[in-house]
Amino acid sequence: MGERMVVIGADATGMSAASQARRLRDGDDLEIVVFDKGNYTSYSACGIPYWVGGDVTEAEDLIARTPAEHRARDIDLRLRTEVIEIDPAARRVLSLELDTGTHTWTRYDKLVVATGAVPIRPPLPGVDAEGVYGVQTLDDGQALITALASATGREAVVVGAGYIGVEMAEALIRRGFRVTMVTRSAEPMTTLDPDMGALIRKAMAGMGIRLVTGTEVTGMRTDATGRVRAVTTADTEFAADVVVLGIGVRPATDVARRAGLPLGESGGLLTDLSQRVRGHDDIWAGGDCVEVLDLVSGELRHIALGTHANKHGQVIGTGVGGGYATFPGVVGTAISKVCDLEVGRTGLGEQYARRAGLQFHVVTIESTGRAGYFPGAEPMTVKMLAERRTGRLLGVQIVGGDGAAKRVDTAAVALTARMTVEQMTALDLGYAPPFSPVWDPVLVAARAAARAVSRGG
Structure with missing residues (x-):
């Protein structure tokens, strides 16, 4: 009898893990069974507000891969079926078919918990x-x-x-x-x-x-x-x-809690770098139901984002498939929009930085997303935190018009590389009047932060 991979949850993490494991072990004796209590697979939850608002017309527009497409890849997908119990000692899960009331125990060799989050x-x-x-x-x-x-x-x-x-x-x-x-x-x-x-x-x-x-x-x-x-x-x-x-949301880990799996302060599952649940070599977890390492503060946090969920799935699927991959952590990057106003943030704000015991300088600058003389130049506010004495970048928040939100990616890369604000001032960023002033707003903020660090205090 071959190995069986059981996945709880059929969205980003679960189906990414299942698909990656199938790619790596295509044609061998790995059986993949996926349970989900809903009606859909592999969809963009982040797109739901735009569906409600009318920018997206159909639910199907938010689906990256349908149940039929997953099943065509030899994945046994069981929708409208909720896993209500995990038995780690016997390596099995108990599922409930919501339409029939039927209970079934299913054995596993490898278990993936990808239960996501639920609204508070x-x-x-x-x-x-x-x-x-x-x-x-x-x-x-x-x-x-x-x-x-x-x-x-x-x-x-x-x-x-x-x-x-x-x-x-x-x-x-x-x-x-x-x-x-x-x-x-x-x-x-x-x-x-x-x-x-x-x-x-x-x-x-x-x-x-x-x-x-x-x-x-x-x-x-x-x-x-x-x-x-x-x-x-x-x-x-x-x-x-x-x-x-x-x-907001909380990790959907009630079934994991009842099974005695380790949870952090937020209620999210605790995993190692390969997304294995701590103390359980045959159980992995990822996505909105886990806590992740904040690379800036060094603390564990619950951050529910599809970007992390998909990466977790790839790491898990690689591990189940016999390969090696890790997920090092996050810097907390997120973007959004309100009408025509774009919003981006990465790293720590003042409250989180203080909670982590850090001392820092704060600067806020006003700029524009294009050269000031170019038609359509819109105002932009950039706030930046830099650690006292070292000048290490701690966080950036940006609010402004067209082009504001994605500028936060520059700061996300700098945070991941543990750059100082002084080092950031020399970054060779692209320039042309339709896209940026000569000094990009992020670099203007970095210059101001570098001056604050050099003055000390």
Whole structure:
């Protein structure tokens, strides 16, 4: 009898791992079985807000590879089937077919846990009411789109102001809803520092989004049928025909926890550099259900991004397939947009840097994305953190017009290479008036940071 690879989760990490293992062991006796409780495979969860907003017309547009395509590659894909128990001692998993209620034990030689993340649902009255949506999967997105189409009113409330919350608020505006965003933070996008988040707030106000900051949601008021009608706070309420939770996500590791697999502070699985679960040579994990090493702070963090998930899958599939690969860690790079405003960040903000015990200089500069005289030049704000004395780059945040967001990639490379801000000033970046001033905005910030480091203090 040959080896069996069992995968829990059929999105980025799971199907990348399965596909890579199949490539490396094509034609031999490796059996690959994949379980997923949903209806889709290999899709872009990051694209869901753009589907809701109408930029993407069909769910299928977000699917990189269909179930039929995976099955054609000799992968036994079992959708609408949830793994409810892992038995590491007996090397088997218990699955539940959601449509029939059938339970089945399946043996494994190699197990991949790729269960992803789930939207955070705070324990508030009415949070599970009809009309309250978290958006993490294509099934979630379809449920929300259906609800928006049939809503009798046009009031929408977004709870939380993270990346997904902000993107969903814009999508709802484009759907013709009046949108209120309620968040306990001082500014939207809490992965940015508040001074940079204030630029996002201004853009959101310009779109017609009512942003209520520094306010704790206490619950959801429902009607006699159990449908949400308002979001409540300590002293007021906001009418709601639809509520979207944009508080963030948590690792979907309940089944791993019950199996006794090691979890970190965030609840994410702990792995080694090859993505093997610590203490379990025959179990791998990756994607949104694991913690990753932050290469800047040296700490473990939960960062849910498709870029990491796909890379984890490649590493895992290589390991299962008999090869060797590792995932060294991340610097925390993310980009987004709010209307025409682009947002990018990488490395540490002030709060995270202080939490890591680092001392640093902070500079903020204003520039433009093109030569100032060139048509279409738009303003751009760049904030940069550099470690005291050493001058090591710690983090960059960018908010601005066309061309702002992807500039953060320059900083991401510099962070990975552990460059100082002084070294960054000599980077040979491309220049032409339609694309950049003579001094790129990132290098302008690096020069300012280098001066701050040289002055000391």
